[in-house]
Each structure stands twice: as C-alpha cells, then as structure tokens.
Amino acid sequence: MTGPTPAKPRVRDAEATQKRIMIAAKKEFARSGLGGSRVDDIAERAKANKRMIYHYFESKELLFQRVLEEAYTDIRSAERKLELDHLDAKSALEKLVRFTWKYYLDNPEFITLVNSENLHKAKHLKKSEVIHVVSRRLIDMVSGILDRGVSEGVFRENIDPVQLNITIAAISYYYLTNRFTGSIVFERDLMATEALEQRIAFNIETILRMVCKIND
Amino acid sequence: MTGPTPAKPRVRDAEATQKRIMIAAKKEFARSGLGGSRVDDIAERAKANKRMIYHYFESKELLFQRVLEEAYTDIRSAERKLELDHLDAKSALEKLVRFTWKYYLDNPEFITLVNSENLHKAKHLKKSEVIHVVSRRLIDMVSGILDRGVSEGVFRENIDPVQLNITIAAISYYYLTNRFTGSIVFERDLMATEALEQRIAFNIETILRMVCKIND
DNA sequence: CGGCGATGTAACGCTTCGGTTATTTAACGC
DNA sequence: GCGTTAAATAACCGAAGCGTTACATCGCCG
Structure with a gap:
C-alpha cells in the first residue's frame, strides 16, 4: 500500500489526503452524529480543505457511508x-x-x-x-x-x-x-x-x- | 389540574398549548435527535408559534430536557x-x-x-x-x-x-x-x-x- | 520544457436555523 | 365597558452550514 517509493516525500498525495479525511470524519461523526457534524470541522481536523472532501467523496452523506x-x-x-x-x-x-x-x-x-x-x-x-x-x-x-x-x-x-x-x-x-x-x-x-x-x-x-x- | 371550570371552552389555553408543544417536541426529537430537530417544525406540529416555545420553555435545550x-x-x-x-x-x-x-x-x-x-x-x-x-x-x-x-x-x-x-x-x-x-x-x-x-x-x-x- | 490533468486554497452564495422584536388579540377583574 | 395582563402571531436578524466557483500550483509525460 505504501508503494514502491516510500522514501520519496510527496507534497501532494491524494491517497494520504483521503485517508486523513476518512480518519477525521470518523472522529467527527462519532462525536456528533451525521447531523451534528460540520464539514468545515472535518476538513480542519484532516488538515485538508473542504473542497477536497467534495472532490474525493462527493457529499457529506457519501462520506458518512464510506x-x-x-x-x-x-x-x-x-x-x-x-x-x-x-x-x-x-x-x-x-x-x-x-x-x-x-x-x-x-x-x-x-x-x-x-x-x-x-x-x-x-x-x-x-x-x-x-x-x-x-x-x-x-x-x-x-x-x-x-x-x-x-x-x-x-x-x-x-x-x-x-x-x-x-x-x-x-x-x-x-x-x-x-x-x-x-x-x-x-x-x-x-x-x-x-x-x-x-x-x-x-x-x-x-x-x-x-x-x-x-x-x- | 384541569381547574374548576372544565366545561368552559377557552380559546387561549396556556396549559393546553404547553402540552401540545411537549407532545410535538417528543415526536420531533425522537425522529431526528436534538441536533436534527427544527424548532420551527416543532411549533408547526404543535399548531403553535415558535415564540410560544421560547415563552414556555426558554430554549430548545431546556425543552429537550423537559x-x-x-x-x-x-x-x-x-x-x-x-x-x-x-x-x-x-x-x-x-x-x-x-x-x-x-x-x-x-x-x-x-x-x-x-x-x-x-x-x-x-x-x-x-x-x-x-x-x-x-x-x-x-x-x-x-x-x-x-x-x-x-x-x-x-x-x-x-x-x-x-x-x-x-x-x-x-x-x-x-x-x-x-x-x-x-x-x-x-x-x-x-x-x-x-x-x-x-x-x-x-x-x-x-x-x-x-x-x-x-x-x- | 511545456502543457495538462490532478491536487490544493480561499472566498463566496444561498439557505436554514435558533432566537428576538414588534404587534395584535383574547380574557378577566373592577 | 375598559384597562391591564397573558397568550398568540408574524416578520425579522445574525450566525452557521453545505456546497460551489474561481483561482493557484504541483507532477508527470510526450
């Protein structure tokens, strides 16, 4: 999963960003439920941008599903x-x-x-x-x-x-x-x-x- | 609790309104949780005005508590x-x-x-x-x-x-x-x-x- | 090395929502 | 009946919140 180039540090890393979003979303959804969670908070916690969430997961609901x-x-x-x-x-x-x-x-x-x-x-x-x-x-x-x-x-x-x-x-x-x-x-x-x-x-x-x- | 004048139909009935709000709130909170419920929806379901909710219960949270x-x-x-x-x-x-x-x-x-x-x-x-x-x-x-x-x-x-x-x-x-x-x-x-x-x-x-x- | 798609940022728009203000209207004692 | 108080309405406000748009930049392949 880490790929053939683990030593090469990539500034832009789609896979890593998605993973950070998933982890952040899991925490937020667990803390406040689907309705109580804020997309902005998830983005911040994931050290990503809100745009990235919609780019990779389409919507808050689909992110929750994942x-x-x-x-x-x-x-x-x-x-x-x-x-x-x-x-x-x-x-x-x-x-x-x-x-x-x-x-x-x-x-x-x-x-x-x-x-x-x-x-x-x-x-x-x-x-x-x-x-x-x-x-x-x-x-x-x-x-x-x-x-x-x-x-x-x-x-x-x-x-x-x-x-x-x-x-x-x-x-x-x-x-x-x-x-x-x-x-x-x-x-x-x-x-x-x-x-x-x-x-x-x-x-x-x-x-x-x-x-x-x-x-x- | 119904008082000494149960036969007299009152158009304005504080007690009845509060009860309607409680019943409506219970249904809404049960359906969507505290965060997912809307004060406007509770008011509508109770056939009351949103102002009445704040008059009798002070806030959404206190209503939930009740x-x-x-x-x-x-x-x-x-x-x-x-x-x-x-x-x-x-x-x-x-x-x-x-x-x-x-x-x-x-x-x-x-x-x-x-x-x-x-x-x-x-x-x-x-x-x-x-x-x-x-x-x-x-x-x-x-x-x-x-x-x-x-x-x-x-x-x-x-x-x-x-x-x-x-x-x-x-x-x-x-x-x-x-x-x-x-x-x-x-x-x-x-x-x-x-x-x-x-x-x-x-x-x-x-x-x-x-x-x-x-x-x- | 140049262009192009993938990755990322920032600011905005439109709606919704909790709560308030301004106003009206019914009940009731005198 | 009349004035005061409680009950009720509707219009409004500022703050969030979801989702978008416009824009910048990296990496890769020809």
Missing part, C-alpha cells in the same frame, strides 16, 4: 482474526464475548456511528454492497461454534445463532452506549475499572448460562 | 403499576422482562431520546432532580424480586440487581434501536411478527437462565 462501511469491515475483519476454530466451543464463545466487549470499549466510534445510522433508518448501509459478505461470515462463525458445542455435548440444541449474536452484542453495546445516562440512573460510575470488570464477568456468565447444558 | 425527564418518569411510573409483589419471583421477573420489551416496542421515542441524550453525554439529565427518585424505585423493585427468589429457593444468590437491570434493558433495547442496521446485517426482517415473538421468547429465556438455580 466511514460507516469501513467501520463494519474493520470489526468483522478483527473478529475473523480471532481464530476460534482450534478452541473448544465453550472457550471459543467466551473469547468472542470478551472480544466484542473489548472492541466496543476500544472503538467507541463504532457504536456511535451505528446509532447515527439507525437514526437515519439505515439508508446509507442499504446502499452498501460489501456489508452482506462480511456479515454472513460472522453468523457462520457463531453458528459453527454452536454446532461444535452440541457435538461436544456441552451446548443445548436448536439455539438460533442470530439471536445469540444479537444478544452478545446487546449486553456490551447497551452498557457502553448508555454509559452517561446509565451512570446517573444507577448512581454509580459505570466506567470505573471495577465496574467494567464486573460487567464483562456478568456478560460472560449471561451468555454461557444461556447456551450451556449444565451450569455449575 | 421532554427527556417526562420520558423517564413515564416509563418508571408504568413499571410501578405492574404490581409484581403478589407474584412468585420467577413470574414477576418474567413479567418485568415482557413489560420492558413491550414498552420499548410501543414507545420507540423513549429509545431515541435516550440515544440522543447519550450522544450529548447526558448533560441534560445531569441537571434533573426527579430522575434519582424514580430510578431508585426501579432498582429496589428488581432487588426485591431477587431477594424473594432467593428465599423461595429458585434464584441464585448474590446477583447484582443493577447488572440484571441493565441486562434486561439491553437485550430488548439493542434489538429495537438497531432494527434497521440489524435487518440488513442479519438479512432478515427483525420487525416481522414472528421475529418479534421469537425475540421476546429468547430474551425471557436469557434472563431466567441467568438467575434461576435450575434450568429445565
């Missing part, structure tokens, strides 16, 4: 790198739950982008081509773990992989996206270190008790 | 009307899970308002006085059910009522707030009647398996 697509392909690609196949089913599932939690925690912009997209009834994601390919692989992964768990005799039968997938995401996603109102409603700092540790432990237990035949 | 507060007191008051005390612990918990699901389903604006507030880091809810009172009652309610379940010998001990509360909300909330992107990612209509029935069943099972000592 950012959103990248966010989805990024998380799906990280999931695939987990290499869960060589683990026993229970360990694989626990690792997936842990991964999901940590990914949301480390990449809070993913959550905000998805929230913003749902406020717009997924009109941008609808136009995306790649989304189906990467999504199917995730479902297949969970489906595979479930099947393996049944063969091993540790998981219950006939669990819908989609429902499980949604639940794994839900228990981490909700906690983190609503951390501000949640900290007020429940009168405790949900982002304190011990609170976070307590939550991931609770989440693992929730999922394992859901799928496992026997619970200690 | 709408948000009302949304919270509404759901908490509905929860209290459930009368779960006379039920056995397991039935009470199942009823609460069903209620939460149905409430989010019937009042989608609650979810969008909370999302919008979290995008703003709960700056409006922070200023609210009533929120703590109504929230504490919810936690006490779940805490009571858990205690009763332990006495009855059906629930496990030492389950954190706050974590359980969060999880009950999460598994319904996430499914519904992300129904648009979810329907694309999972390639099925998450809002189809059978899909909704499947989900509530899955959610009840998730919660009961989490707290119950023995699962069939």
Whole structure:
C-alpha cells in the first residue's frame, strides 16, 4: 500500500489526503452524529480543505457511508482474526464475548456511528454492497461454534445463532452506549475499572448460562 | 389540574398549548435527535408559534430536557403499576422482562431520546432532580424480586440487581434501536411478527437462565 | 520544457436555523 | 365597558452550514 517509493516525500498525495479525511470524519461523526457534524470541522481536523472532501467523496452523506462501511469491515475483519476454530466451543464463545466487549470499549466510534445510522433508518448501509459478505461470515462463525458445542455435548440444541449474536452484542453495546445516562440512573460510575470488570464477568456468565447444558 | 371550570371552552389555553408543544417536541426529537430537530417544525406540529416555545420553555435545550425527564418518569411510573409483589419471583421477573420489551416496542421515542441524550453525554439529565427518585424505585423493585427468589429457593444468590437491570434493558433495547442496521446485517426482517415473538421468547429465556438455580 | 490533468486554497452564495422584536388579540377583574 | 395582563402571531436578524466557483500550483509525460 505504501508503494514502491516510500522514501520519496510527496507534497501532494491524494491517497494520504483521503485517508486523513476518512480518519477525521470518523472522529467527527462519532462525536456528533451525521447531523451534528460540520464539514468545515472535518476538513480542519484532516488538515485538508473542504473542497477536497467534495472532490474525493462527493457529499457529506457519501462520506458518512464510506466511514460507516469501513467501520463494519474493520470489526468483522478483527473478529475473523480471532481464530476460534482450534478452541473448544465453550472457550471459543467466551473469547468472542470478551472480544466484542473489548472492541466496543476500544472503538467507541463504532457504536456511535451505528446509532447515527439507525437514526437515519439505515439508508446509507442499504446502499452498501460489501456489508452482506462480511456479515454472513460472522453468523457462520457463531453458528459453527454452536454446532461444535452440541457435538461436544456441552451446548443445548436448536439455539438460533442470530439471536445469540444479537444478544452478545446487546449486553456490551447497551452498557457502553448508555454509559452517561446509565451512570446517573444507577448512581454509580459505570466506567470505573471495577465496574467494567464486573460487567464483562456478568456478560460472560449471561451468555454461557444461556447456551450451556449444565451450569455449575 | 384541569381547574374548576372544565366545561368552559377557552380559546387561549396556556396549559393546553404547553402540552401540545411537549407532545410535538417528543415526536420531533425522537425522529431526528436534538441536533436534527427544527424548532420551527416543532411549533408547526404543535399548531403553535415558535415564540410560544421560547415563552414556555426558554430554549430548545431546556425543552429537550423537559421532554427527556417526562420520558423517564413515564416509563418508571408504568413499571410501578405492574404490581409484581403478589407474584412468585420467577413470574414477576418474567413479567418485568415482557413489560420492558413491550414498552420499548410501543414507545420507540423513549429509545431515541435516550440515544440522543447519550450522544450529548447526558448533560441534560445531569441537571434533573426527579430522575434519582424514580430510578431508585426501579432498582429496589428488581432487588426485591431477587431477594424473594432467593428465599423461595429458585434464584441464585448474590446477583447484582443493577447488572440484571441493565441486562434486561439491553437485550430488548439493542434489538429495537438497531432494527434497521440489524435487518440488513442479519438479512432478515427483525420487525416481522414472528421475529418479534421469537425475540421476546429468547430474551425471557436469557434472563431466567441467568438467575434461576435450575434450568429445565 | 511545456502543457495538462490532478491536487490544493480561499472566498463566496444561498439557505436554514435558533432566537428576538414588534404587534395584535383574547380574557378577566373592577 | 375598559384597562391591564397573558397568550398568540408574524416578520425579522445574525450566525452557521453545505456546497460551489474561481483561482493557484504541483507532477508527470510526450
């Protein structure tokens, strides 16, 4: 990707400018949503000119679509790198739950982008081509773990992989996206270190008790 | 509140106007978020004048705060009307899970308002006085059910009522707030009647398996 | 080395939006 | 009925905000 001439410093670099715009846009969209973000702010943050945004991305909405697509392909690609196949089913599932939690925690912009997209009834994601390919692989992964768990005799039968997938995401996603109102409603700092540790432990237990035949 | 003269029809009715503004604002804020909503649109929808909004509510933000507060007191008051005390612990918990699901389903604006507030880091809810009172009652309610379940010998001990509360909300909330992107990612209509029935069943099972000592 | 497309800058235009001012009109006590 | 106060309207203002236009400059290839 860096090309055959990495030593040659280019003053004008189309690729680098686009990347800076994407990174800046992701941050801005995550901070303020699609409607709340300002194109001028994105340009400034990207150390680029507003004209460049329209040159490379055509419109604010198309830029948002690109950012959103990248966010989805990024998380799906990280999931695939987990290499869960060589683990026993229970360990694989626990690792997936842990991964999901940590990914949301480390990449809070993913959550905000998805929230913003749902406020717009997924009109941008609808136009995306790649989304189906990467999504199917995730479902297949969970489906595979479930099947393996049944063969091993540790998981219950006939669990819908989609429902499980949604639940794994839900228990981490909700906690983190609503951390501000949640900290007020429940009168405790949900982002304190011990609170976070307590939550991931609770989440693992929730999922394992859901799928496992026997619970200690 | 209606006063001693309910039969007398008043052309100018401060109370009614304020109520119309609140209802209109709730719809608009739910549809577009705080940033995406337009004060003019709220005024039009309320069949009032923009000046009236500023007269009664001072600013767009304070109007949002009032709408948000009302949304919270509404759901908490509905929860209290459930009368779960006379039920056995397991039935009470199942009823609460069903209620939460149905409430989010019937009042989608609650979810969008909370999302919008979290995008703003709960700056409006922070200023609210009533929120703590109504929230504490919810936690006490779940805490009571858990205690009763332990006495009855059906629930496990030492389950954190706050974590359980969060999880009950999460598994319904996430499914519904992300129904648009979810329907694309999972390639099925998450809002189809059978899909909704499947989900509530899955959610009840998730919660009961989490707290119950023995699962069939 | 010269021209041409790709990369970049700056300033502007037209609309929208939150909030205000000026003005009108209904209700109600006296 | 009449004057005062509260309720309501409409026209307006300044600031943003998205997107464009006009203009400059770099790099590359013939």
